[in-house]
Amino acid sequence: MANHGGMLRQLMQRDSHASRISRAIGRIQTDYHVPLAVAGLADEAGMSPSSFHQHFKQITGTTPLQYQKDLRLMEARRLIAMDGHSVSSAAYEVGYESATQFSREYARKFGSPPRNDVFRPGIAL
Numbered sequence: 001m002a003n004h005g006g007m008l009r010q011l012m013q014r015d016s017h018a019s020r021i022s023r024a025i026g027r028i029q030t031d032y033h034v035p036l037a038v039a040g041l042a043d044e045a046g047m048s049p050s051s052f053h054q055h056f057k058q059i060t061g062t063t064p065l066q067y068q069k070d071l072r073l074m075e076a077r078r079l080i081a082m083d084g085h086s087v088s089s090a091a092y093e094v095g096y097e098s099a100t101q102f103s104r105e106y107a108r109k110f111g112s113p114p115r116n117d118v119f120r121p122g123i124a125l
Contacts, residue, residue: 017047017055018055018059020047021052021056021060022059024045024064025067028071029071032068033072033095035095036064038052041064052064070109072094072095073109075094076091076093076094076106076114077106077110079093079094080118080119081118084119087102087114090114
């Protein structure tokens with residue numbers, strides 16, 4: 001009966017578009033560090049690439065590639081701020097091939113370059 005009641009019912013239906021997108025989201029979350037083959041995810045979901053994009057965006061509010069990028073950047077931020085990784089090692093660990101591109105996208109998402117979040121013992125972030 002809530003605003004999202006219909007979506008919740010679709011997620012519970014075994015072979016609905018929403019449940020298939022949910023499985024694809026799980027796959028992206030597990031394999032966020034490897035290149036994303038949207039056509040392969042669409043095939044696994046039993047949808048055409050355009051239908052997959054449409055349903056994915058309807059459910060998540062973003063595209064599959066942007067969803068993966070956000071996951072990568074959030075994990076990199078955690079690695080840098082909490083685990084003491086260097087900026088370049090965090091970038092490569094989450095799947096970026098270019099530390100420069102990573103830094104650009106990181107600053108765009110979080111509003112400051114990754115070096116500002118480098119782990120500093122005794123300093124709360």
